[in-house]
Amino acid sequence: MSVIAVLALDGAPGQHLTTPGLVFGTACREHPGLSYEVRLCAAPGFRAAGGPGPALPVRPPHGLEGLADADVVLVPGPGGRQAGRPPEDVVAALRAAAGRGSRLAAVGTGTFTLAATGLLDGRRATTGWRHVEELAARYPRIDVDPAGTAVEDGPFCTAAGVFGGLDVCLRLLARDHGRHVAGQTSRELITPLHGDADSVQEAIDREVAESAGLDPTLRWIGAHLHLPLTLPEIAAHAGTSVSSVTRRFRAHTGLSPLQYVLRARLHEAMRLLRETDTPVEGVAAATGFTSPAALRHHFRALTGTTPRDYRRAHTP
Incomplete structure (x- = not known):
């Protein structure tokens, strides 16, 4: 025992x-x-x-x-x-x-x-x-x-x-x-809630974005995850300084802008692994990771598993 x-x-x-x-x-x-x-x-x-x-x-x-x-x-x-x-x-x-x-x-x-x-x-x-x-x-x-x-x-x-x-x-x-x-x-334990998980997260992100006035910038980030986004670029899109956009992100998401980008990349990678048969190399490129190894490193840090094992676990 x-x-x-x-x-x-x-x-x-x-x-x-x-x-x-x-x-x-x-x-x-x-x-x-x-x-x-x-x-x-x-x-x-x-x-x-x-x-x-x-x-x-x-x-x-x-x-x-x-x-x-x-x-x-x-x-x-x-x-x-x-x-x-x-x-x-x-x-x-x-x-x-x-x-x-x-x-x-x-x-x-x-x-x-x-x-x-x-x-x-x-x-x-x-x-x-x-x-x-x-x-x-x-x-x-x-x-x-x-x-x-x-x-x-x-x-x-x-x-x-x-x-x-x-x-x-x-x-x-x-x-x-x-x-x-x-x-x-x-x-x-959680099957009854699992189907709603994505919509719940989307609702939370939407509420956070709207309350901070960040919604256009978060949508822009989501559409450009495949690019090497930089902090000055994020600040420029938000129409404010680097220090100001960093304060706004931390106050309303608990993350710095680049930490938020990393989280968004990982969530998109998880979606692609669940919903498509795109190879891991293609998932890495589509979500802005510099290499499949970089994706695997951050993916394991977030989920405790590898992209391939995650895909197997979430494939019907």
Whole structure:
């Protein structure tokens, strides 16, 4: 039996505390040979789970001792806008878990907690898009991936976004039991929403663009992804200075203009891989990557897989 210890920091979003049980419980139900124990462990000072609604009173049955024999330790973000320095006993418990060979994963601002241990120094990691600059500033020895949704580096996995906990759990499941089991579990959990994913993202991008007055420039970027777009060119199209367009992009998308271009290139590459039989070399050229190798590098950073494997996984 694999033990998944979820470290509950005060104010951690409720969905991040319950998602591991949902994912691994579904996997065990659909695949009777699997066996997981999901263990909720309270960090010192834990009072309640947070969330978009009122704080949820939760009484985790374990404390930090629950991490002692865990195969995986999951660290959701604490409550509040950002994560401060975690208590020293939390830092010590996470370092001890890593020293025993446990895998460690963090979701959202939980990456700050993991970063405070020093275990991510010299490694790639990510966090929620609103906090990537802060993470990079506070922990300059970490290679912060601003476009990553889930980033794996050795025994560490970090994830961004509301569904980051789901991404992490499915990746752990794939490592333990293969992509087939993880894929079946994913479909069991999210198939009803999958068909609407693109329209939801389009709606979000549209709202962001309109609120910032960036809509014409974003449409122009989308139509010219095959070209080597530069920051001065983007600023010129927006009719403003480089510094001004950078501020507007960061304020309304959480990304710099060139980071946004990279994300747009990757999303278009994903669409072409799903919907066409264009070779990977052609996809790279059509989306403005300098080479297929460059596409593979950034694609793996965003998705954790290769373009060819992504295409196979999304081909009926």
